[in-house]
Each structure stands twice: as structure tokens, then as C-alpha cells.
Amino acid sequence: MSTNRRGFLKSTATTMAGIGITQSMPGSLLVYPGVLNAGDRIVVALIGSRNMGWYNLTDLLQQPNVVCKTLCDVDDSVLAEKAGELVKQGLNKPQLEKDYRKVLDDKDIDAVIIGTPDHWHCLPTVEACAAGKHVYVEKPLANSIGEINVMLDVARKYKNIVQVGQQQRSGAHWKTAIEFVQSGKLGTIRQVKYWANFNYGAGNMPVPDSDPPVGVDYDRWLGPAPKRTFNKNRFHGSWRMFRDYGGGLMSDWGVHLIDMGLWAMNVKTGPKSVFSLGGNFANQDRALEMPDTLTVGYEMDGFNMIWEHNGGVQHGPYDQLYGVKFIGTNGTLVADRARWRVFPEWGEEDYRMESVEEHLSDEKSHINHCANFIGAIRHGDTLNADIEIGHRAALYAHLGNISFWADERVEYDEGTRSIPNSKKADALITPTYRLPWIFPSSS
Template identity: 45%
Template sequence: MDRKDFIKNSGLLVSGALFGNTAFANLRFPLRVGAIGINGMGWSNLNALLKVDNVVCTALCDVDANVLEKRAGELAARNIKVNTFENYKDLLASKEVDIVIIATPDHWHCLQMIEACKAGKHVYVEKPIGNSIQECERMVMAAKKYNSIVQVGQWQRSQQHFKDAIAFVHSGKLGKIRLVKAWAYQGWMKSIPVKPDSVVPNGVNYDLWLGPAKRRAFNQNRFHFEFRWFWDYGGGLMTDWGVHMLDYALMGMNVSDPKSVMASGGKFAYPDDAAETPDSLTAVFEFDDFSIQWEHANGIDLGPYGKNHGVSFIGNNGTLVLNRQGWEVIPEGKRMEAVSFQKSVDSGLDKHMANFVESIRKSDQFILNAPIQDGAHIAIFSQMGNIAYRTGKKIYWDKSKREFTDDESNQFIKSHYHNGYKLIV
């Protein structure tokens, strides 16, 4: 099958040069990737994607020229020459890009993913996919409307030991599961000292960094990694780690939408630091005959079972404890046999990228390990925990109407865009 036939069979209509703006390709043609946001996970994602056969990098984009120059230089040292862009729209307009990695701050994911799909690209978007329930739902609409294959950066879905653990949960050997716990205790996340506003660093396009977020003076605390502790740009540990651990809680229990959510927490560890999101939080998601409980804490590592992150399925016969390192089963007395610690033996990120490329080459979104629909669902689920915390009350979700039963909670469903940006699919 030549490239032209492959494109036709994929249902994608193109005009002009067949090597132009299309993300469909068979194995005889390289897939060309451009990365938007390359300071942290964007760089990790790109390097993992480049391990896949016949994938090449052609473009980088970042609003921080210092980061952009550094990464372009690192690629050049590996004999990889790329075009560099400050504005993501210029990268999306490139006919030398088939796949786009989006690893910008959370408040940018939605607009950039929608525009990438509209530009005829396939997308790898970091988690959490959106910064509001509305954004997540619009991103699903865009992927469907523009026939794009979108993989979400929840790479542990591609790790074998996670699959094995969930299969054990589904076997029924744990007995009736009455409670699922998910948590992230992150000792390395220390207090963020209050800093004064300052001038924008040289080489940074701060207007582009803000994008649809509320205009504020530049503050180093809100920039690069620390953005996630401010409501304008992220949702704290609830959405940063919650989308990982709670994802497996839902998969293990074969459930989707909770009946109600309540949450309690605050800035208990660092009450006077610069962050807005809570450094300590407990959220309870109610289902018919069990509950899912989320916990997070900044600055300490000793979470449940002595692990700093994980999910546990607590059944009448025993408890299965799972995290990125592996899983085990702790029996309830003599009701079942213990399962010794099953250690992880593979690279979830590498396998996740291979799965993404396979889906593109086969033009089959149904083989994705973390499709946009699933990424949206768990991001919305995590947002519910934050909304319960911010309203300070037990909230109830109406699945049929896709909204809460009270007006105060519904005010948090939509994103409020500024600086002339609009959310249009």
C-alpha cells in the first residue's frame, strides 16, 4: 500500500503534496513529531517517542527561548536538526509535522489540542488533559470531529504489572471490595516561599505563557513546574497525581461516575506559603456499595502501607496494594493466600509511545491504551474532588445532565478565558 492509498483508506481527504500536512503514514514513511512545551515531561515524552522505529523530530516550540535553545542544542548534538518556534500556532502550520506532543501547563492543554486536531495532526497530550470539566468534554469532541488519534500521557496504563494487578482484582479473589484507597504523599514537594512579583525573564514570552489565564504580573512562583499549585493553571496534587491513581481505582471497580463527592483539607503543612491548592486533602467518592477515598499530602512520604503513592483494593478476603513499583496481596488472616510483591519490569512511557505510534500507523484509535475519552473521564473525576473541596460541601453529580445538582458547584464546571481567547471546537 502506498501513502496515497493509505490516506484514502483512512478516510482523510488531502490535497497538494502527499508528504504535506497529514498524520497518516505507513511503516515506509517516517512520522514527524513536533513538541510544544519541552522543559520537563515534554522532553521526556519526546525522547521516549524517538525510540520508536521510523519516528523523527522536526520541530520544537516553547515560550521560553532559554529552554528552546537548550533542547535544540541537545538534539543537534545527536545529529537531529529541528525547526524552532515560539508560537505553537506556527508549529501547527508546519507541513513537516504529523504528530504533536503537548506538554505545556494544564491551562493550555485544551486549546492547543483542539487546534492541533483541527490542523490535521495526531496528538499526545499530557495529563490532566484539561483544567475544567468543560475543557475535557470539548477535547473529546474535537478528537472525534477532526478524526485525530489522541493518546493521553497516563503511561502506567501501558505497564504490564498494572494490567496484571487489575486482572487479579477482577478475578474476585479479594472477595467483596468495600473500600478503595488512592493516594499521593510527596515528601519532595516542599513549601513555596512567598516571592514578590518581578520583571519577565529575558527570552520569555509571558503573554503567550499566560494565554487564556487571567492577566497577572510575572511571579517566579507561578512559572514552570510550580504553576500546578495555582488554580489559574492547575489543580494541585488532586489532578496532578489523582488522574494516575484514581484511574486505576475506577478500572479495578469497573465504575465511572460517583453519586456524590465530599472533601476536606487545606494548607495544613505550609499555611503561609505562596501556593493556593491544598497541601493536604482527603476526598471521598460515593458509589452504591463501596467508596473510593483519595488522600494527598505535600512534604511527607509515609502514606498508606508505607508507600508514597498507590491504590489499594480492600476486600473481605484480602487487600491488593498497587503502585508504580509493583503490586502485592495482603491476606485477611487465612481467608486467602498472600501474593508476594510482583515487581515492575518494563518502561511504561516507552511502551505507551509504541502503542501510540501503532495506533496511528494502523489508523485504529481503539487500540490506544489511554484514549482521549478515558483521559477526559478521569480528569473530570479528579476535578470533582477539587470542586467538593472548594465549595466545602458534599456535592451530587447528575450523570444524565452532566452537571451537579447545585448552582455553586456548577460554577466550577466551565473555564473562564481571558485575553481574547475563546473555547471553540
């Protein structure tokens, strides 16, 4: 927040508090009960308001002196429902917008939450950074490697605070799990394995194309993605199984879990090479563009990383639908969002390490993540999932998908941001944007 803006907010807040305003005033900043006298307010807007974006807003509004001025969505029914929720909570009715660019033009707004589908993360983030806003953008950082590269460059150029929605970075039990892995007690870690088995990864049963629902600006929902007739399966909530908008389980869960492995193993670069195997083996009757079955091998320095997903299956190792495990010579640490456990190895004589108590989650990772974002804006706290962290996790996830689609082992060169060993894979790095949307530039 600039000094001018801070001063402006302070004087506006004081004036409003002085005259006891607690209701919305057209054309003015919104005023919420109980937040007027304890310092400057941070004014946020939400772009993409239906599900995760809304959850983010809800937890951001729990932070002191955070107010919501605007909700933006391309669906009138989402706007109406969420505005109603805010009012029900005793907050003022927000301004409603369908065009995110109007939100970015609003000088009152300090920070935006971007809760749109993955194909709509890049442009709003880049433009928000250029407009001097701080950004909480959902994961995966974007739907392609080309987009995440530009986002990272632009955020660094304008020095914005950009938190990526990889909230596990703010989870207390994840932090202790990572510390345990890094303590060396597991011995030499030779493999990090991830798995994600969920029914939704099998897609829905097909339904015919139809008109978009009344009140939806469908062309704007598609945005830079190719034009096509509306289909309910490719819309709210289930778009992730279609390549134009998302990356399936590989990027949806991949970024969360692979991020934990990269964090624990202190990896700051891309993989040496990536090789994927899979297909849609069990769900050909479904509306699904993604492989329901995928195994990805990441060649790393001194250890292997393996990703595996099975859409339509709800069981997994250790009775967990999803998880990460670190296989060491002395023991294996297994973690998910609920807990982490260690399974000691044994030799001829005895166990190779002492037993370790199970660590349970306090279930505060998301609210902590929101508090960390506000702490970064207000006090300069270090972000737990800065854009560079989101960029790295997304790079790994997208390389997994690219290797699958190109059907080749891929070697990504971070210097040239290309895949020199495969023309087919290299062509998948950057999407073609549909006019009038223009692929943004780094400069």
C-alpha cells in the same frame, strides 16, 4: 496519516535517501539516520518542551521511523537547550517556534505532543484535532471539566488519535494488578483508597514578583489564564500549586492513581456524589493556593473510593509515598509504580486466600505508552489511554477539587454536564478565558 500524505512522505524519503542526505535541509522535511528505508515516517512536533513533553519526545523518537520536525515553547532558553540536545544525539536541528498555531499550520506534521502546563492543554488539543493531527497530550487532560468535555467532543468529531499521558495504562505490572483485582480472588471489594504524600505538595517559600526571564513570552505562557505579574513560583515546574494553571496534588497524581481504580473496578461513569474535606493546615507560610491536606470521598455503586493527600509529607501507608489499595474481604492489593503486593486476610481458622508473589515493575510503562501511540497511528492499534480514559480520570480529580472549593457535596450530572445540586460548584466547571483566547466550542 492521509493516503496523500503517506505517499508524499514515501516519495520524499526515497528521494532524500537516494541522494544520501542526512543533514538538515532548510525548508524540507528533516531526515534522520537509519530511518529512511523501513516504511513511512511519522513526523512529530513538541509543544511545551521543558520537562515531561521532552521526556515524551525522547521516547517517541525511540520508535522506528519517528522524526521530530519542530520544537515549540514560549521560552527561548528551553528551545535552545532542547534543540541542542537533539543535535547532540546526532539528529538534525529542529525548527523552533514560539506560537503553537504555526506548528498546527504545518502540513508536514502528523502528530503533536502537548507538554504545556494544564491550563494550556485544551486549546492546542482542540485546534490540533481540527487540523487533522494526532495528539499525545499530557495529563490531566486539562485544568477544568468544561475543557475536558470540549476536548472529548472535538476529538470524537474529527476522529483523531488522542493518547493521554496516563502511562500507567501501559505498564505491565499495573495490567497484572488490575487482572488480579478483577479475578475475584480478593473477594468483595468494598473500598478503593488512594494516597499521595509529596513534599512538593506544600509549595515553595514565597518570592517577590519580578520581571519574567529574558526570552520568555510571559503573556503567551499565561494564555487564557488571568493576567498577573510574573512570579517564579507560578512558573516552570511549580505552577501546579496555583488554580489558574493546575489542580495541585489532586489532579497531578489523582488522575494517575484514580485511573487505576476506575480501570480495575470497570467504572465507565462519573461518581454518584463527591465530598471533600481539607485545607492548607500546615503550610500557610508557603506560596500555595491548593489545600496541603485533602480527603475526598467518592460515592460509587457498591463500594467507596477515598482520595487522600498530604503535601509536605513523605511517608504513607505500607511505607509508600503514594499508592492505591483495593480492600477486599479476602485480602488487600497494594500497588505503586514499583510493584504490587497482596496482604491476605485471615479468619478464625486460616487465611482467606493463598499468598501471592510480589510483582515488580519492568519500568517500561512510559516507553510502552509512546510505542502504543505510534502503533495506533501506524497500525490502528487500540490506544491504552484514549481521550475517554483521560477524560474520566480528570473528571474525578476536578470534582474532588470543586467540592473542596465550593465546600459542598457535589453531584455531577453527565447528561447535562452540570452540578445541579450546587450553584457554587456548577460555576467552577468552566473557566473564563482571557482575550484574545476564546473558550473553544464542541462543534
